[in-house]
Structures are given as C-alpha cells and as structure tokens.
Amino acid sequence: NAGVTQTPKFRILKIGQSxxxxxxxxxxxxxxxxxxxxxxxxxxxxxxxxxxxxxxxxEVPNGYNVSRSTTEDFPLRLELAAPSQTSVYFCASRRTGSxxxxxxxxxxRLSIL
Amino acid sequence: xxxxxxxxxxxxREGEDAVINCSSSKALYSVHWYRQKHGxxxxxxxILLKGGEQKGHEKISxxxxxxxxxxxxYLTASQLSYSGTYFCGTDYNNNDMRFGAGTRLTVxx
Numbered sequence: 749n750a751g752v753t754q755t756p757k758f759r760i761l762k763i764g765q766s767x768x769x770x771x772x773x774x775x776x777x778x779x780x781x782x783x784x785x786x787x788x789x790x791x792x793x794x795x796x797x798x799x800x801x802x803x804x805x806x807e808v809p810n811g812y813n814v815s816r817s818t819t820e821d822f823p824l825r826l827e828l829a830a831p832s833q834t835s836v837y838f839c840a841s842r843r844t845g846s847x848x849x850x851x852x853x854x855x856x857r858l859s860i861l
Numbered sequence: 862x863x864x865x866x867x868x869x870x871x872x873x874r875e876g877e878d879a880v881i882n883c884s885s886s887k888a889l890y891s892v893h894w895y896r897q898k899h900g901x902x903x904x905x906x907x908i909l910l911k912g913g914e915q916k917g918h919e920k921i922s923x924x925x926x927x928x929x930x931x932x933x934x935y936l937t938a939s940q941l942s943y944s945g946t947y948f949c950g951t952d953y954n955n956n957d958m959r960f961g962a963g964t965r966l967t968v969x970x
Contacts, residue, residue: 790960848906850905852903
C-alpha cells in the first residue's frame with residue numbers, strides 16, 4: 749500500500765519561479781489537505797478538499813492554488829515563489845467521517861533562494 | 862482558530878509521566894493527536910469525539926472535556942521512543958483541521 753505519495757522530496761527554487769507539488773493517494777479517500785510546516789513550528793492548513801471538484805481555503809492560502817480533478821490527486825501550485833514560502837509541505841488524506849485519522853505523506857522540503 | 866497547546870516543551874526521565882493540554886475557544890467536533898519525530902511526517906495516535914470520552918494507546922491515553930473545549934494527552938511511564946513533538950488537531954466542522962503549535966517532549970535515560 750503506497751498510501752499518500754508526495755513528489756518531489758526536495759526542491760530549490762529561485763524567487764519568482766513557479767512549481768507544482770504533487771500529491772496522490774491510493775486509499776480512495778475523499779478528504780485531502782495541504783499543510784506547511786516552518787522550522788520548529790506547527791502545521792498550517794493551506795487548502796483542503798472534501799471531494800473531487802471541491803476545494804476550500806485554509807489558514808494560509810495566499811500565494812498558492814490547488815485543484816482536485818480526481819479523487820486520487822491534489823496538486824499544490826506556487827505561482828511566484830517567494831522566500832517566505834520556504835517550508836516543508838505535507839499532504840494528507842482521510843476517509844469521510846469525524847472519527848477518521850489523517851494519513852500524511854513524507855513531505856516536500858522546499859527552499860526558495 | 863488554532864488550538865492552544867501547553868506546555869511548549871517537556872523534559873522527562875524514562876519512567877516519568879507527562880500531561881499535554883490542548884484548548885480551543887470554539888466548540889469542537891473532534892480532537893486528533895499526532896506525534897512527529899524529527900524530519901518525519903506526523904503519525905496518528907488517537908481521535909476523541911464529542912462526549913467526553915477517554916481513549917488509550919499502550920501507555921498513552923487522552924481525554925476530551927466538551928464543556929471546557931479541552932483535551933489532554935497522558936503519557937505514563939515514558940519510554941525513550943516517546944520523544945518527539947506532539948500535536949493536537951481540532952476539527953470544528955468535520956471538514957478542515959487546525960493544529961496547535963506542538964509540544965516538544967524529550968525523554969532522557
């Protein structure tokens with residue numbers, strides 16, 4: 749079982765560049781999430797989705813975009829990379845239901861220089 | 862709104878106990894607890910739903926006080942493997958999840 753797979757694992761970007769962080773899950777989970785975690789800090793919710801075609805903003809959506817065209821995939825797009833977006837990005841998914849845990853991917857470590 | 866965790870950090874000797882608290886100013890739907898080791902992804906520990914239930918996972922248990930909108934994580938007879946950062950996640954509407962800033966737990970021999 750692959751679970752939640754994130755690619756790439758590491759990336760260095762220059763200011764102003766754009767990129768897409770990929771997230772895919774093979775558990776048929778409806779709910780998917782994107783978080784960022786700055787060094788020594790907690791997880792901040794960027795965007796989430798409750799199903800294909802439905803996305804919503806979290807706490808820190810500025811500078812990011814998402815789409816959810818399939819149940820499996822939930823890519824995160826950075827359009828104009830800024831140094832403040834240097835962070836570790838985690839994707840997570842879970843089944844429908846309030847008693848369902850989130851399953852996290854291994855994270856993408858992104859540095860913007 | 863993010864939940865508030867306390868304390869920010871705890872240092873224990875093996876075998877000692879610890880309590881980590883998680884408070885919210887809004888009514889909670891559920892509380893999730895996760896542990897994260899350095900450089901790794903968070904790993905699920907347990908979920909508590911409305912109703913004041915208590916759950917256990919080996920020597921780690923938790924409670925949820927709905928009236929106080931507070932959850933507590935209890936670690937008894939701590940082991941070296943318990944070291945890591947503990948996060949509570951609060952679910953206000955069964956959709957999005959907000960995490961606390963974390964409690965860094967260090968267990969020393």
